[in-house]
Amino acid sequence: MGNGTDDRINPKAQGEPPHYHGHRERLRERFRDAGPDALSDYELLEMALFAALPRRDTKPIAKLLLKKFGSFAEVVHAPERLLREIDGIGDSSITQLKLLAAAASRIAKGEIKRSVALSSWNDVINYCRTGMAFADKEQFRILFLDKRNQLIADEVQQTGTVDHTPVYPREVIKRALELSATALILVHNHPSGDPTPSQADIQMTKAIIGIASPLGIAVHDHIIVGKGGHASLKGMKLI
Structure with a gap:
């Protein structure tokens, strides 16, 4: 079960930078150079959680979210109470995911308004x-x-x-x-x-x-x- 907090500092990480710092930069570079289609759903979720979880490895959290909900879209639209069941997901992460959901809904609604629905x-x-x-x-x-x-x-x-x-x-x-x-x-x-x-x-x-x-x-x-x-x-x- 999630504990309602997003970030817990690992005492072992006080010295050298955690292993995932280099991974984050490589992911950002791939996103910039090759575009979002070059990244899998879990990698996009990883990036979406970077700001909310600056001191945690977001890869395992992203994979757990996808395992529970099935797709990127279903993760960001999932109810808060179910998101909180994922270890490490708290207020900051939920706000970040719900921001993505709101943006996606606004875009989708705009696309449907501009097109002939049927x-x-x-x-x-x-x-x-x-x-x-x-x-x-x-x-x-x-x-x-x-x-x-x-x-x-x-x-x-x-x-x-x-x-x-x-x-x-x-x-x-x-x-x-x-x-x-x-x-x-x-x-x-x-x-x-x-x-x-x-x-x-x-x-x-x-x-x-x-x-x-x-x-x-x-x-x-x-x-x-x-x-x-x-x-x-x-x-x-x-x-």
């Missing part, structure tokens, strides 16, 4: 997964689209307990009308990790479609994300 479906899936896959509570969010299928807004409508989010179809449609949206993509996460839709998920989606359709508002899909991947109700022919 022609970049993988971007939409990745955007939703990185923001929600490791959330410890269920969230229901909606991507509101215009007639060209471009993103008007991305809003979290409800946040629930570990396994239940109350969704009110009329509130969803009311918000769509306020934004003059002509299409919706519904998204929510399963904290259990299994994205398989429940009967309640299917029924709620059909209820929203039933109210939206007569008003000329299309529901393009309902995407469920989890640590184990994602599920599309449209792809599964459930709607």
Whole structure:
């Protein structure tokens, strides 16, 4: 378990510089000379933690983070309580990781806003997964689209307990009308990790479609994300 502190000075390191100082400089040089694609996920995480952990070897910490969460994106979006379970991860490291998460989300949101959402479906899936896959509570969010299928807004409508989010179809449609949206993509996460839709998920989606359709508002899909991947109700022919 993590102890809530980021940095502990090793008494043996008071003399000569620790072995990882040279490694850090070599990593920085490779990043500058060859670019970020030349570095693996754990090496990028190492570099991201340099500032937060100036007196620790960040390589084993980066590898532990990836082993626990699976990918760079899932590390930076992981809940704080789970990050703190990694030895050596404390406030400074979490702030650094959450800064990366915020930057990634802003960039992804900007990219989706500039593109036609349905022609970049993988971007939409990745955007939703990185923001929600490791959330410890269920969230229901909606991507509101215009007639060209471009993103008007991305809003979290409800946040629930570990396994239940109350969704009110009329509130969803009311918000769509306020934004003059002509299409919706519904998204929510399963904290259990299994994205398989429940009967309640299917029924709620059909209820929203039933109210939206007569008003000329299309529901393009309902995407469920989890640590184990994602599920599309449209792809599964459930709607």
